[in-house]
Every structure is written in structure tokens, then in C-alpha cells.
Amino acid sequence: DGGITQSPKYLFRKEGQNVTLSCEQNLNHDAMYWYRQDPGQGLRLIYYSQIVNDFQKGDIAEGYSVSREKKESFPLTVTSAQKNPTAFYLCASSTGLYNEQFFGPGTRLTVL
Amino acid sequence: AQKVTQAQTEISVVEKEDVTLDCVYETRDTTYYLFWYKQPPSGELVFLIRRNSFDEQNEISGRYSWNFQKSTSSFNFTITASQVVDSAVYFCALSGGNQAGTALIFGKGTTLSVSS
Numbered sequence: 001d002g003g004i005t006q007s008p009k010y011l012f013r014k015e016g017q018n019v020t021l022s023c024e025q026n027l028n029h030d031a032m033y034w035y036r037q038d039p040g041q042g043l044r045l046i047y048y049s050q051i052v053n054d055f056q057k058g059d060i061a062e063g064y065s066v067s068r069e070k071k072e073s074f075p076l077t078v079t080s081a082q083k084n085p086t087a088f089y090l091c092a093s094s095t096g097l098y099n100e101q102f103f104g105p106g107t108r109l110t111v112l
Numbered sequence: 113a114q115k116v117t118q119a120q121t122e123i124s125v126v127e128k129e130d131v132t133l134d135c136v137y138e139t140r141d142t143t144y145y146l147f148w149y150k151q152p153p154s155g156e157l158v159f160l161i162r163r164n165s166f167d168e169q170n171e172i173s174g175r176y177s178w179n180f181q182k183s184t185s186s187f188n189f190t191i192t193a194s195q196v197v198d199s200a201v202y203f204c205a206l207s208g209g210n211q212a213g214t215a216l217i218f219g220k221g222t223t224l225s226v227s228s
Contacts, residue, residue, distance in 0.1 A: 033216075042116075042203060042218035043216075045216070088155060090155075097215060098145050101159070101216060103156055103159075
């Protein structure tokens with residue numbers, strides 16, 4: 001089945017630690033995205049990538065980093081510089097920047 | 113600047129009632145796209161519809177219908193004869209076709225609760 005997978009589903013991190021969230025898609029989509037969702041809020045864009053080896057900052061990129069070495073994969077690293085990382089993180093992909101995005105199941109990150 | 117406003121934070125209805133979720137958007141682009149997504153309790157967003165700015169024709173898909181009015185910058189979503197399974201958070205989103213770098217701008221969502 002084609003789709004987007006994110007792992008892990010739940011992640012706990014100690015303050016000061018970096019952590020990497022995985023996102024893989026087998027839809028052959030060129031564009032991939034990372035969003036953050038806080039309770040009662042909409043989704044806010046962290047980073048997006050239109051093609052391999054290229055990515056752009058979204059609205060809240062500070063404290064995060066990404067890579068896009070393969071078309072299928074777009075991992076997100078939450079660094080210790082992110083002041084309030086506890087949130088629900090959603091990865092998405094689309095055939096193009098303005099086309100409908102398809103979302104993964106999300107990773108819920110909690111900082112202890 | 114682009115913006116999406118969903119003024120209704122929460123709506124509660126009883127099964128079989130019709131319900132309309134409002135969405136108002138702001139953009140300077142002449143070409144843009146509007147979307148609706150559903151987020152059930154599991155958390156994964158489900159794509160419902162995409163509409164471009166040149167197509168103001170209303171759309172109906174089963175119990176779902178969408179009313180797009182450029183004159184009022186609105187893209188409202190109606191569920192007819194609501195069911196308990198419709199309970200979810202619904203997001204309206206906008207992307208600009210004239211400018212790069214914005215991807216999707218989401219509203220804050222409307223939580224719909226349908227009771228039996």
C-alpha cells in the first residue's frame with residue numbers, strides 16, 4: 001500500500017537532547033513537509049522540500065533541522081535549541097507545492 | 113499576507129442534523145487553492161477537497177458539500193445528516209499559486225462533536 005509512515009508514534013526526550021523524527025513515503029511525491037501542531041492550534045509549517053537535496057524554512061524553523069538525501073525520506077531533527085518542543089509533529093507529501101498534501105499518522109513528542 | 117480564519121472553535125450537534133463549518137480566507141494572489149482536511153481522534157489528517165480560485169462551482173460528495181464564494185472570500189463546508197463518525201477537527205487551508213514559499217496556511221480548526 002502506498003502511503004506515508006512516521007516513526008516513532010510516541011517519543012520522549014530529556015531536555016538538552018537532540019532527537020530525530022522519521023518520515024518515509026512511497027507515493028513517489030516530489031514535495032515533502034513538516035508541520036507542528038499544538039493543542040487547539042492549526043498546523044504550522046516547519047520545513048518543506050520540493051526536490052531532493054533542497055529544502056526551505058517554513059514559519060517556525062528555529063531549533064529544527066532537516067535533510068532530503070532521498071526522495072522517499074525527509075527526517076526532522078529537533079535540536080536542544082528548540083525552546084518548547086513538546087508537540088504533535090506531522091509529515092506530509094504532495095506531487096507539487098500547491099497540490100493536496102497527504103499526511104502521515106504523526107509523532108507525539110514529549111520533553112521530560 | 114495570507115490568512116485563514118475559522119471563527120467556530122467548537123460545534124456540537126445531534127445526529128442527523130445538518131452543520132456548516134465556516135472558512136474565510138485572505139490572499140493577494142489571483143491564483144490560489146483552498147483545501148479542507150479532517151483530523152479524527154487518531155490524529156492523521158485526511159484530505160477532503162481541493163478547489164482552485166477559478167472554479168467557483170459548488171461541489172457535492174455524498175453528505176459533504178462545499179460552497180466557494182470569491183465575493184465574500186469564503187469556502188464553507190456543509191455536512192448533511194451528520195453522523196457520529198463525523199466527529200473530528202476540520203481544517204480549512206489555503207495555498208498561493210502566485211508566490212512560492214508558503215505551502216499550506218491552515219486555519220485553527222473547528223472541532224465538531226456529533227452525539228447520538
